[in-house]
Amino acid sequence: MLVAELEPVLADVPDDLDWFDFALSNGEKPRFWIDAVAHVSLGRDKRTLRFLKDTRAGRIVLAESADISAIAKVVTRYIADRMVERQRLIHGEPVGVKQGSLKKDSAQVSSTEFRRSRMSVTAAFGLVLCGLIIGLLMATGLFWDRVEPVLRYYLG
Structure with a gap:
């Protein structure tokens, strides 16, 4: 049917x-x-x-x-x-591509769109940096028995 x-x-x-x-x-x-x-x-x-x-x-x-x-x-x-x-x-x-975005020329990108994309790159970099710091702290905590003698040697 x-x-x-x-x-x-x-x-x-x-x-x-x-x-x-x-x-x-x-x-x-x-x-x-x-x-x-x-x-x-x-x-x-x-x-x-x-x-x-x-x-x-x-x-x-x-x-x-x-x-x-x-x-x-x-x-x-x-x-x-x-x-x-x-x-x-x-x-x-x-x-x-969305219909509204076809009308925009690549040279006519507004400053708010540029700031928004720049903020997303900054946010991504900050997220990676936070992950690196957390990973370092966790590794230090897990291997403290090996890190402590090295720190005592160098810090006196």
């Missing part, structure tokens, strides 16, 4: 676009594959549809609903986003 709902969308996808693999796999858990990483499958109750995507961090649920039209809207949006991403790649535009 989902494939029937998505039929107009699937017809609008160009044939030369090889990013999508619209296929219905049979088996114990039937799945409707959108591309190599995204598919729609039935939930455990056999009534709920789950739109899943495999990522480097694991499988994530993009949508879950018993309403077929709701899942069809999410799948349509996913297909549209992928097609826009493809067009941006073809035209050499950056992909995966």
